[in-house]
Amino acid sequence: MQGRVQRPTASVLAVSIAALLVTLAAPSRAAASINLELRPGSQSVFVGSAFSVDLYAVSDNLTSQTLSAAQVIITWNIAFVQLLGLNNTGTPMLSSGFGPDPYHLNDSLLDGDAMWIGFAPLGNPVAATPAGTFLTRFNFHANAVTTPTTLINIAPSGGSPTGQTIVFDGVTANLPVTGTLTGAIVTVVVPDPGGMAVLLAGALLIGRRRRPGS
Numbered sequence: 001m002q003g004r005v006q007r008p009t010a011s012v013l014a015v016s017i018a019a020l021l022v023t024l025a026a027p028s029r030a031a032a033s034i035n036l037e038l039r040p041g042s043q044s045v046f047v048g049s050a051f052s053v054d055l056y057a058v059s060d061n062l063t064s065q066t067l068s069a070a071q072v073i074i075t076w077n078i079a080f081v082q083l084l085g086l087n088n089t090g091t092p093m094l095s096s097g098f099g100p101d102p103y104h105l106n107d108s109l110l111d112g113d114a115m116w117i118g119f120a121p122l123g124n125p126v127a128a129t130p131a132g133t134f135l136t137r138f139n140f141h142a143n144a145v146t147t148p149t150t151l152i153n154i155a156p157s158g159g160s161p162t163g164q165t166i167v168f169d170g171v172t173a174n175l176p177v178t179g180t181l182t183g184a185i186v187t188v189v190v191p192d193p194g195g196m197a198v199l200l201a202g203a204l205l206i207g208r209r210r211r212p213g214s
Contacts, residue, residue, distance in 0.1 A: 033060045033179030034067055034128045034167045036154050038074075038138075044187040045142045050084065053152055053184045055116065055135045057128035057167065060179045066125035066170025067177070072116045073105060073155040073165045074138065080150040080188055081140045083109050086116070090134035091126050095119040103159025113158050125170025146188040153183035 035058040045051040055072065059065045076083060088096045096118045098106045105115040118135060120126040127133060140152070157164050169175035 032065055033177050034058065034065055035060055035179035035182070036070075036072060036165070036167065037132065037182040038152060038154060038184035039132070040184065041182070042185040042187075044189055046191050047142050047145050047188050049142050050139060051142060051186070052087070052137050052139050053186075054090070054137050056132035057126065057135055058132040058179075059128045059130045062130055064127045064129045065177065066127050067120060067167050068125050068170045068173075069119045069168045070117075070135070071101070071163070071166050072118075073113065073158045073163065074116065075113045075153045075155045075158065076140070077150045078110070078112045078143070080142070080144050080146050081152065081186060082143055083114060084139040084141055085109075087137040087139060090136045092121065093118050093126070093135070094121045096136050101159070101163065103161060103163030105159040105163065113155070115159070115163065120170065127170075140186075142186075142188040144188065145190060146186065149185050149187045151183050151185055154181040156181060 037056045037058055038053045039056055040053070043051065043053075057067060057070070074083075086097065090096075097116070098109060098114050099117050100106065101115045101117065103115065105113050116136065116138075126135075138152075154165060165178060165181060166176050167178045169177045
């Protein structure tokens with residue numbers, strides 16, 4: 001004798017459908033993400049000068065989201081600009097820098113790529129606001145005039161073995177919440193004639209002051 005298949009009652013079906021609707025309506029943490037941006041998005045600098053770009057974490061919606069850590073690969077064209085280091089004037093972090101990494105991106109900071117690694121204070125994740133949260137500042141030197149521009153980029157991957165740019169959620173451990181990656185455009189130019197005159201006058205004044213007996 002075959003067993004009878006018990007059909008769910010109307011009340012059971014109603015409860016199941018209601019539970020499904022609640023599940024579908026609930027926002028998913030994995031659906032949200034934190035974008036990474038270099039700011040200013042575009043700038044013009046004089047050849048031979050120092051300049052900086054700032055790394056921001058930006059919520060992709062109208063509410064702030066939190067991050068516990070991030071590893072961010074940046075790339076640049078060494079023919080035009082060169083990374084000098086960083087200045088941790090942004091949001092206080094437990095750790096922020098170009099430390100040792102398994103992808104060998106930080107073996108040298110002179111080859112056009114590096115990985116910034118940042119950790120939020122323990123138990124106090126960093127809030128990424130919709131307007132953007134300033135994480136750290138990268139300092140560069142303008143090596144040569146660009147033709148016409150050069151890009152300092154946030155790369156999705158790089159190194160050997162290949163590493164990834166990742167932002168980790170501030171609530172769920174080891175949950176990637178990486179959003180869009182936006183780099184910065186840099187135009188390196190020679191100073192205008194008036195600016196060149198000022199620079200030349202300054203150099204002559206310094207030279208006169210260094211002469212013996214002056």
